[in-house]
Amino acid sequence: MSVFDAVPGVRAIAGYRRAWLVKDVVAGVVLTTLLVPQGMAYAELAGLPPITGLYTSILCLLGYAVSGPSRILVLGPDSSLGPMIAATIVPLVAADGDPDRAVALASMLAILVAAIMIAASAARLGFVADLISKPTMIGYMNGLALTILVGQLPKLFGFKVDADGLLGEARGFAEGLADGRTVGAAAAVGITGVAVVLVLQRRLPKVPAVLVMVLLAMAASGLLDLDDHGVDTVGVLPKGFPAPAVPDVRAHDIVLLLAGAAGIALVSLADTISTASAFAARTGQQVRGDQEMAGIGVANLAAGLFQGFPVSTSGSRTAVAARSGAKTQLTGVVGAALITLMIVLVPGLFRALPQPALAAVVITASLSLADLPGTVRLWRQRRAEFLLAVAAFLGVALLGVLEGIAIAVALSILNVFRRAWWPYETVLGRVDGLEGYHDVRSYPDAAHLPGLVIYRFDAPLFFANARTFRDEILKLARADPPPAWIVIAAEPMTDVDTTASDMLQDLDEDLNAGGVSLVFAELKDPVRRKIERYGLTRTIDPRHFFPTIEAAVAAFRAETGADWLAPGDARDPERPRTRPGPGAS
Known part of the structure; x- marks a missing residue:
């Protein structure tokens, strides 16, 4: 294997064209405006401090730029992984509630995901992305979208709910509303934020909707003193950058993290392969599943060593980079550099950002996960696959996101056996x-x-x-x-x-x-x-x-001597005689 194959970033540097530089830098600046608010929002979705989302964004972008085969895929914190990360680490943290322990567990989870990805890449197991069929993936994502949406509603309305699972959180939110725990200013910011993002994405798709909403929310926070009206804000982020370190976790914690790591690795790979395929078709590149696994693995390893958490490909951020003219992974490197400068030089830049605005970011992202038209299409085209989607949806909604991905994989495999067991x-x-x-x-x-x-x-x-x-x-x-x-x-x-x-x-x-x-x-x-x-x-x-x-x-x-008969023709009373051959049959 040549160095170009082992380290795709070297190939990118060797073949880089000067004409691409301005486009990559501009795309990197535009991408940063999306990376910062989404990174913080998805970190909180995973039950972690907002700053960890920025550390994660920086390191995974750099790691994939070195090891990833795609020219423009953008990796980072992802809304589909947030609930899986929380479901894996929250039970381990619940006993002592230590945020530092939560960060350490999440970082170790990223390292475990990296180990699974790199080992699977070496074994050429890129085909495992096909373990989840499209109908079950649609159902899983629909369930995930609903779970995220319901989980963020209390934050959108300015209060907290101490509950687990979709039904528990829905019940807690309803009780909070009934008890009058809603903070009016928080609800106004959050609901307005959701509306602004959705309207801009629909009417003006080229405008960075999330950035516009975040800037408006910060302006409102400063002008109206929203923190004095009970609205929580992000506050000043920790200044500087963490030193690389292996997370300090107990050995038995690693065993408990493995199941979550396997599920996250599978979802991350499936998401990356599908997104890479879509963008490769536009750029003429060939998708190499095994190299993508290695690239995701290195990106997760880099994040895990710097207080980050597991990452995946983002279709929305990749689309923003592509629309902005990105040509290579230098776009991600520029984004990583700008985020680093921000947290080193101006960590208080987002101190006035209301927490309901971050909830609005997550909720609008969750809506993009759901595929209701695809579900309706399954109902019209093939009821059996519609039922698979419903079963996967119920698995996530009723049992949890980790159990849901296990159910989705099991249903996909059982469906293959069903078709082979009772074929046409x-x-x-x-x-x-x-x-x-x-x-x-x-x-x-x-x-x-x-x-x-x-x-x-x-x-x-x-x-x-x-x-x-x-x-x-x-x-x-x-x-x-x-x-x-x-x-x-x-x-x-x-x-x-x-x-x-x-x-x-x-x-x-x-x-x-x-x-x-x-x-x-x-x-x-x-x-x-x-x-x-x-x-x-x-x-x-x-x-x-x-x-x-x-x-x-x-x-x-x-x-x-038999001759052809149509169905309505009379049958011969006796079947044609055959001359027996030697032996049986």
């Missing part, structure tokens, strides 16, 4: 004016040959569906009159395992006893070699393997 199967016939043989469900007037059934099973034949295959074949064999040949249109049958092989042997012997031959057509060569290795050709006549369905039909007609 049908009988084929000949249709006038169309070449080949076609599904009689789609073409009920398809012609058939008396004594011959052409059966297609659209899946590999393995232990989970072997019984289903056998039962369908036996059902066809019990027809009145029974067929002489059952031809398996085996082109979709990409594998036959040993369990299925034993089943085929027993099935063929049962069919032979009734005078029915089991015949295969279009069986792929690798599968045919497996069948020969299993010894099945001792039971199934080797002459009953045909390269095409046409060849099998021609052999049957030559042997029996």
Whole structure:
């Protein structure tokens, strides 16, 4: 492996063009206006001090600039990861409520995510991003959006709720409203902030809506002395930059963090691959899943060593960078440098920023996670996948975000098994004016040959569906009159395992006893070699393997003299006689 492959940042520097510099710097300045408020807001969403969001943004941008393969992907704190981070670390912090311990746990969580990503990259496991199907991801994100929204409502209205889970937080918010705990000024700032962001994003998409809202909220805070009216503000951020250090956590805490780290790694990878694919299509780049895993891993490692927390790709921030003319990861480096200058030189810049404004940032971000049109489309197009989305949604809403991602993965995997377990199967016939043989469900007037059934099973034949295959074949064999040949249109049958092989042997012997031959057509060569290795050709006549369905039909007609019949034609009272070959079948 060359240094260009191991460290993509070196390749970027070697191929950098002077004409890109101004565009990257301008894009970096614009991006910073979004990185700062979102970084602080998502840190609080994760249950951490706002400053940690800025540390995280700086280090992950630098880490990905060195190790990430994409030219313009922007990593950072993400709204989809915030609840997962909180769900992982809050139970460990709850006993003593120490914010420093929360930061240490979150930083160790980032390091664990990095270790998982880098190890998976080395093992070339980039395909794990496909473990969550789109319907279950839609349901998961819808549940996550609702969880974030409900969790931020008390902060938007100026009070706190001590509750866990969506239902508990919803109940606590309703009780807070009923008890009159709402701070009017806070609610006004928060609700106005949400409205400003949504209107600007819809009407003026090129305007930095979050920045405009944050500046307006800070101006209102200063002019109206909102802190005197019960509105909490961010306050002065700690000055300076932390020294690199391995988080000080107990060994048993690491064990408890591992499950959360695995879930965060999976969601982060899936989000990154989908975002990278979308932007790579525009720039002509190729998505390299394994390198993306390594890039995310290094970004998380850098964040974890500097009091940061796990990060992912942000589609919205990447879109802002792209619209601003970003050409390379120098855009992120410029953003990291500007944030560093801010916290070193002017840490009090955002001291007047109202906390309800940060809640507004998170709520508007959560709304972008939900995909209601996609959910409706699933309902209209495929009810089974709609139910998967609903199940994933309920898993997040009722059980929690970590349990929800586990349910989403489990449902995706079970759906794959369901399709393989009960695949589509049908009988084929000949249709006038169309070449080949076609599904009689789609073409009920398809012609058939008396004594011959052409059966297609659209899946590999393995232990989970072997019984289903056998039962369908036996059902066809019990027809009145029974067929002489059952031809398996085996082109979709990409594998036959040993369990299925034993089943085929027993099935063929049962069919032979009734005078029915089991015949295969279009069986792929690798599968045919497996069948020969299993010894099945001792039971199934080797002459009953045909390269095409046409060849099998021609052999049957030559042997029996049968002719095609339409469904309405009279059947011969006796099935065509076949000349028995040597051996069985």
